Amino acid sequence: GAVVSQHPSWVICKSGTSVKIECRSLDFQATTMFWYRQFPKQSLMLMATSNEGSKATYEQGVEKDKFLINHASLTLSTLTVTSAHPEDSSFYICSANSPGQGGRETQYFGPGTRLLVL
Amino acid sequence: DAKTTQPPSMDCAEGRAANLPCNHSTISGNEYVYWYRQIHSQGPQYIIHGLKNNETNEMASLIITEDRKSSTLILPHATLRDTAVYYCIVRVKNQGGKLIFGQGTELSVKP
Numbered sequence: 001g002a003v004v005s006q007h008p009s010w011v012i013c014k015s016g017t018s019v020k021i022e023c024r025s026l027d028f029q030a031t032t033m034f035w036y037r038q039f040p041k042q043s044l045m046l047m048a049t050s051n052e053g054s055k056a057t058y059e060q061g062v063e064k065d066k067f068l069i070n071h072a073s074l075t076l077s078t079l080t081v082t083s084a085h086p087e088d089s090s091f092y093i094c095s096a097n098s099p100g101q102g103g104r105e106t107q108y109f110g111p112g113t114r115l116l117v118l
Numbered sequence: 119d120a121k122t123t124q125p126p127s128m129d130c131a132e133g134r135a136a137n138l139p140c141n142h143s144t145i146s147g148n149e150y151v152y153w154y155r156q157i158h159s160q161g162p163q164y165i166i167h168g169l170k171n172n173e174t175n176e177m178a179s180l181i182i183t184e185d186r187k188s189s190t191l192i193l194p195h196a197t198l199r200d201t202a203v204y205y206c207i208v209r210v211k212n213q214g215g216k217l218i219f220g221q222g223t224e225l226s227v228k229p
Contacts, residue, residue: 004161034217036219043220043221043222044156045219091159093161095162106164106167107164107217108164109154109161109162109164111160111161112160112161114159
């Protein structure tokens with residue numbers, strides 16, 4: 001299957017600082033990427049849809065000014081957690097739609113980034 | 119809200135087939151059934167998807183009932199490495215559709 005990478009895999013930061021997470025599609029172009037957040041023992045929660053060359057679409061309850069998303073190219077989307085606080089500590093996962101072969105579009109996920117805010 | 123219902127947990131003996139059920143009684147005609155799994159502390163892994171016909175790949179088989187209101191994911195010979203949370207998701211394909219995750223089924227494969 002297609003490969004999606006994330007960087008960094010884990011990050012520890014101080015409260016009040018900003019953290020940037022990168023999501024890359026390595027062997028395909030993705031006009032649409034997605035950002036999810038997962039707290040311990042919970043399911044994935046969709047945060048936003050990242051569209052190449054346009055503004056991201058945020059899910060209800062997700063602060064767009066706190067979670068800045070930039071999708072500047074067909075292979076890279078970034079999520080910046082601004083002024084991070086301990087409650088932002090979570091597992092952040094991105095995904096991207098791959099067109100696949102024979103019209104079999106599939107969404108592939110990155111390995112996730114674990115954020116710990118002290 | 120997730121549009122699927124799955125049992126919260128299941129056990130399976132190593133080497134035996136694991137049959138994971140999913141109910142999606144409100145599925146629309148243009149929605150596909152997708153299966154993903156998430157091994158602890160990793161991103162979800164795509165397994166298989168289908169519309170109405172049964173599907174098989176190197177990982178699993180997907181059996182969809184004729185009325186499409188339920189499906190079963192079959193892992194033919196479960197191994198310890200198949201221990202994970204399995205998610206059944208319905209979505210419209212090829213429209214950049216987002217995936218909405220429910221709680222999934224936590225499958226424990228035991229020796």
